Amino acid sequence: MEEFEPNPPKTPMISIRHRCAACFHQFKKKEHLVEHMKISYHSVHQPKCGVCHKHCKSFESLREHISGPLAKPHCSSIFSKNGCHICLKIFESPVSVDEHKESCLLTAPPLLGTLYVPYTEYEELEDKNHMSNKYHEAVAINCQMVGGGSDGSLDVLGRVCLVDEEENIIFHTYVEPQLPVTDYRYELTGLTEDHLRDAMPVTEVREKISQILYNGESIGIARLHGGKAKLLVGHNLHHALDSLLMNYPENLLRDTATYRPLLKTNFVSHSLKYLTKTYLGYDIRSESHDTFQDCVSVMRLYKRMRSQEHQNEDFETCSDSTTKLNISFDARSSKDLENMSPDELFRISMSNYQCWCLDSRPRKEIGITEFYGV
Numbered sequence: 001m002e003e004f005e006p007n008p009p010k011t012p013m014i015s016i017r018h019r020c021a022a023c024f025h026q027f028k029k030k031e032h033l034v035e036h037m038k039i040s041y042h043s044v045h046q047p048k049c050g051v052c053h054k055h056c057k058s059f060e061s062l063r064e065h066i067s068g069p070l071a072k073p074h075c076s077s078i079f080s081k082n083g084c085h086i087c088l089k090i091f092e093s094p095v096s097v098d099e100h101k102e103s104c105l106l107t108a109p110p111l112l113g114t115l116y117v118p119y120t121e122y123e124e125l126e127d128k129n130h131m132s133n134k135y136h137e138a139v140a141i142n143c144q145m146v147g148g149g150s151d152g153s154l155d156v157l158g159r160v161c162l163v164d165e166e167e168n169i170i171f172h173t174y175v176e177p178q179l180p181v182t183d184y185r186y187e188l189t190g191l192t193e194d195h196l197r198d199a200m201p202v203t204e205v206r207e208k209i210s211q212i213l214y215n216g217e218s219i220g221i222a223r224l225h226g227g228k229a230k231l232l233v234g235h236n237l238h239h240a241l242d243s244l245l246m247n248y249p250e251n252l253l254r255d256t257a258t259y260r261p262l263l264k265t266n267f268v269s270h271s272l273k274y275l276t277k278t279y280l281g282y283d284i285r286s287e288s289h290d291t292f293q294d295c296v297s298v299m300r301l302y303k304r305m306r307s308q309e310h311q312n313e314d315f316e317t318c319s320d321s322t323t324k325l326n327i328s329f330d331a332r333s334s335k336d337l338e339n340m341s342p343d344e345l346f347r348i349s350m351s352n353y354q355c356w357c358l359d360s361r362p363r364k365e366i367g368i369t370e371f372y373g374v
Contacts, residue, residue, distance in 0.1 A: 021342040022046070022055040022349070030338045037345045038329050044310045045355035047261055050083070050090030051075040059279070061265050062088055086281050087304070105281040106300060109167065112292030114190040119200060120172040121208065136359060138165055138231040138254065139213060140299035142291045143240040144189050146196070152183025157243040158191050160205060161291040162212060163299060169292065171212060174199035190288050206246050213248060223249040231359065233302045235272040235294070256301050260353040275301055305356040 017026040018033040022042035027033045046055040047062040052075055056062040065072060066079040066088065082091050086104045091097045144159035156179050162171040174191075176199040184191050215228045222229035232248055234240055237255040241248060256262055257269040262279070264270060276284050276297045284293050328348035329337065337345070 019342060021346040024052075024054055031334070033342065034329075034334070034337045034345065037349050040349070041352040042346055042349045043351035043355075044312075045351045045353075045357065047088070049075055050088075051078050057260075058263050058265060058267075059088065059261050060263070064265070086279060108282040108284060109293050109296040111290045112161070112169075112172075113290070114192075114195060118174045118195065118198075120169055136226055136229075136231045136252070137215075138233050138299065138302060138359075139163070139170065140233040140295045140302070141209075141237070141240055142234065142294040142298070143243050144191065144289060144291050145185070145243065146177065146181050146189060146191055147183030147185055148177065148179035148181060150182065152185075154179065155239075155243060156181060157202060158184075158189065158196055158199075159291055160209070160240075160244070161295050162209065163292070163295045165299065165303065167296050167299065171208060172291075173205060175205050176201045178202060188289050190290075202244065206244050209244065209246070213252075219249075222252065226252055233298050235275075235298050236269075254302050254356060254359075256298050259305065259356070261305065261355075262301070272297060279304060302356065306360050308355075308357045310355060310357050 017028065018030050019026045020033060020036060020040075020042070023040065025036065027036065040057075042055050046057065047059045048055050049062060049065055051066070052072065054065060056065055064070070066075045066083065067085070079088075079090060081094055082097055083089070084091070084097055084100055084104055086101070089100075091100060140163050142161050143157055145155040146158040148154040148156040156177045157175045158177060158181075159174050160172070161169065164170050174195050177196055181193070181196065184193065186192060213230050213232060214222055215230055217227040217229040221227035226249075229249070229252055231252050231254050233254045233256070235255065236257040237253050256272065256275060260267070262270065262275060270278075272294060273283070273285050276282060280297065280300055284290070284297055328350060332348075340348075
């Protein structure tokens with residue numbers, strides 16, 4: 001009888017995994033990694049772990065990565081010793097963290113209250129104009145609403161405050177209600193009928209705010225690339241502008257309620273109270289909403305986000321978000337993309353939002369106007 005040799009041992013199949021260079025997700029096929037890069041919009045502007053350098057879609061995602069219930073053990077261990085729970089940066093030693101917190105952990109601004117003069121407007125000093133040579137100046141706004149309608153549920157503008165980057169009040173006034181007030185919401189606003197009896201008409205309020213924001217610039221130039229107009233900072237800005245019956249160029253709005261890195265992991269807005277406590281380290285609105293305190297808090301949030309240092313993207317971004325998204329991917333064939341390494345794919349990936357760190361970069365001069373071109 002013929003002897004048959006046993007079947008030779010099978011060579012184990014080696015599964016090749018393609019790892020994203022930004023978020024470290026792994027894919028079985030290279031084409032799946034390419035599709036992931038197209039829709040993830042990874043970029044140098046995303047919050048990044050200071051230990052493993054993983055890129056996260058928001059600061060809340062990063063917080064979960066380093067200190068949440070399912071945090072990565074290695075990153076969590078280092079962060080617990082050498083990390084700042086406010087800005088989420090990693091330092092060389094606990095001593096360095098303690099020194100850093102003196103500047104990172106802020107104290108709450110004073111309350112303006114409702115006992116101040118009903119109308120305040122300060123002229124900006126000429127020596128502050130040096131800022132315009134560096135970047136667009138910012139102004140923060142906060143509006144307080146009283147209630148209208150039969151049940152007091154309609155928001156009616158009752159008070160508005162603007163502060164500059166040095167936290168000085170540049171405009172503050174009570175506003176004449178456009179509808180009969182049925183609920184002054186005193187516990188939240190501190191406002192009464194006396195405050196609004198001889199208040200400024202909303203048309204005049206809108207005109208004065210426009211003069212401050214446009215800063216002598218034409219509306220056309222402001223909409224195109226800003227010019228000398230100022231950035232408007234706030235929380236839920238469109239609600240404030242609607243209450244003023246006012247429009248302002250989208251490219252000049254900086255809204256802490258919609259800024260991608262400050263959103264929840266499901267891209268829903270946080271409250272200003274939460275953002276202030278989490279990213280500045282102090283509580284606001286313990287009793288009522290104070291318009292000056294809220295103004296200063298959104299300005300501080302904006303400046304903290306603007307002060308982040310990110311390297312330049314390899315590809316110049318555009319002001320038109322529909323044009324810039326995936327322009328680096330669409331210009332290449334699927335075969336070319338699949339032949340690129342994960343690091344190369346990351347280098348051509350761009351953010352789908354304008355990072356506020358770009359506001360701190362010098363503006364370029366084109367023709368007779370100065371602007372920061374993004």
